[in-house]
Amino acid sequence: DQQVKQNSPSLSVQEGRISILNCDYTNSMFDYFLWYKKYPAEGPTFLISISSIKDKNEDGRFTVFLNKSAKHLSLHIVPSQPGDSAVYFCAASATNAGKSTFGDGTTLTVKP
Amino acid sequence: GAVVSQHPSRVICKSGTSVKIECRSLDFQATTMFWYRQFPKKSLMLMATSNEGSKATYEQGVEKDKFLINHASLTLSTLTVTSAHPEDSSFYICSAPSGGGAVGTQYFGPGTRLTVL
Numbered sequence: 001d002q003q004v005k006q007n008s009p010s011l012s013v014q015e016g017r018i019s020i021l022n023c024d025y026t027n028s029m030f031d032y033f034l035w036y037k038k039y040p041a042e043g044p045t046f047l048i049s050i051s052s053i054k055d056k057n058e059d060g061r062f063t064v065f066l067n068k069s070a071k072h073l074s075l076h077i078v079p080s081q082p083g084d085s086a087v088y089f090c091a092a093s094a095t096n097a098g099k100s101t102f103g104d105g106t107t108l109t110v111k112p
Numbered sequence: 113g114a115v116v117s118q119h120p121s122r123v124i125c126k127s128g129t130s131v132k133i134e135c136r137s138l139d140f141q142a143t144t145m146f147w148y149r150q151f152p153k154k155s156l157m158l159m160a161t162s163n164e165g166s167k168a169t170y171e172q173g174v175e176k177d178k179f180l181i182n183h184a185s186l187t188l189s190t191l192t193v194t195s196a197h198p199e200d201s202s203f204y205i206c207s208a209p210s211g212g213g214a215v216g217t218q219y220f221g222p223g224t225r226l227t228v229l
Contacts, residue, residue, distance in 0.1 A: 009153070034217060043116070043205050043220030044156070089156065099146060100218060104155040 003027045004092050006103035014111055019077040021106050023090030026071060030092035034100065035064060035075045038087045047088075048075070080110045115139055116208050118221035125196055126229055133191045133224045135162075135206030141186035142208035146218065147179075150203045162189040162206075196228045 005024045013019045023033075031052040036044035050057040050064045050073065057064050063076045077084055087107050091100040115138040125131050135145055143164045148156040160181050161169040168181035178200075180192040193200050203225050207218035 036220075041203075041223065041225065043118075043207070043222045045220065046217050049217065099158060099161060101158075102156045 001026070002104075003030075004090055004101045004103040006088075006090055006106050008106050009104070010107045010109070012109045012111065013080050015082055016079045019075075019080045019084065019108055019110065021075040021077075021088050021090075021108065023073050023075075023103055024071060025073075025092050027092070027094070027101075028071070029094040030101075031095055032093045033064070033066060033073050034091045034093070035062075036089045036091060036102075038089060038105070044089055077108075080108075082110050082112050084108060085110050116206065116219045116221040118206055118224050120224060121222060122225045122227075124227045124229065127197050128195055130192055130194045131196055131226060133193075133204055133206075133226075135189045135191070135208075135221050137187045137208045137219075140208075140210055142189075142210075143186060145183065145189040145206055145208045147181065147189075147191050148205045148207065150205060150223075156205065159191075162191075164189075193226065196226070198228045201226055201228045 003026050034049040035047040037047045038044040048059050048062045048064050050066050055066050066073045087105045089105045090103040093100040117136045119134045123131055145162040147159045149159050150156050158171050159174045162181045162183040164183040170176045183189045203223050205223040207220040209218050
């Protein structure tokens with residue numbers, strides 16, 4: 001049973017346009033959500049997070065939206081840049097668990 | 113930000129040999145570290161939680177006698193793949209939560225590519 005799902009394995013957008021990456025979760029105990037970015041042959045790097053008490057968190061070009069009732073979150077990147085091309089992992093954690101559960105990732109390609 | 117290193121970055125070994133991978137937190141102490149395995153085009157699969165001063169906690173389906181974990185100090189955890197076989201070939205990544213980061217935030221090492229011939 002996969003508790004965190006990223007249903008789109010890949011996404012391609014034009015430079016300057018918006019990239020929207022989606023993530024769904026099933027475990028209602030999750031109360032913290034994170035997005036990581038990963039380049040090939042490297043470890044993931046933290047990008048942005050959101051607590052379940054919020055529905056939006058913004059950091060520069062990156063915004064994460066959380067819809068608790070739908071158990072859905074999304075990452076918006078605007079404007080998208082070629083350097084944003086990477087695999088994006090959605091992760092969820094419960095405060096008292098310490099560990100995170102990751103989705104399968106979405107490969108974003110931003111075309112110049 | 114916090115830095116986590118892994119060594120080696122790449123290892124090729126013969127079937128039946130054991131391989132040790134080190135994970136170090138360079139500028140912070142980590143009482144807990146996580147070990148992941150990533151298959152091609154797949155997610156990070158949590159293998160085990162390494163705990164300083166106590167036994168590691170393994171996820172369901174992960175053989176603890178196959179993947180030995182030792183958390184020797186507050187900055188070092190090691191994963192030993194014993195009697196490696198070709199099916200153990202994978203990308204292994206460690207991470208450590210940083211106390212100064214957001215809840216649930218982990219800092220990842222660069223990963224170790226293991227190829228078993």
